[in-house]
Amino acid sequence: MVEPLLLISWVVVSPIVGAIIGQTRNNRALGAVLGLFLGPLGWLLVLLNDAREKCPECKGHVADGAVRCQHCGATFEIPAGYELKKP
Numbered sequence: 534m535v536e537p538l539l540l541i542s543w544v545v546v547s548p549i550v551g552a553i554i555g556q557t558r559n560n561r562a563l564g565a566v567l568g569l570f571l572g573p574l575g576w577l578l579v580l581l582n583d584a585r586e587k588c589p590e591c592k593g594h595v596a597d598g599a600v601r602c603q604h605c606g607a608t609f610e611i612p613a614g615y616e617l618k619k620p
């Protein structure tokens with residue numbers, strides 16, 4: 534039999550871990566949902582389900598709004614409507 538306290542902490546902790554993993558993949562909501570329902574398997578799925586944009590040169594994943602690839606150094610055009618923050 535599963536301890537109720539253990540079950541409650543699992544229901545709280547599992548989606549949080551999933552969301553943290555999902556955040557690194559630009560997919561926080563999916564990470565939370567998969568973490569809640571599938572646990573460690575959901576964490577693994579969201580790790581593999583990478584929603585970040587890909588570099589056209591090396592096909593490596595790059596951060597949202599990046600203007601330069603962190604893997605090969607290729608520069609990207611700044612998308613229309615995207616403004617660089619001024620200091």
Ligand SMILES: [Zn+2]
Nearest residue numbers: 588591602605
């Ligand atoms: Zn690249």
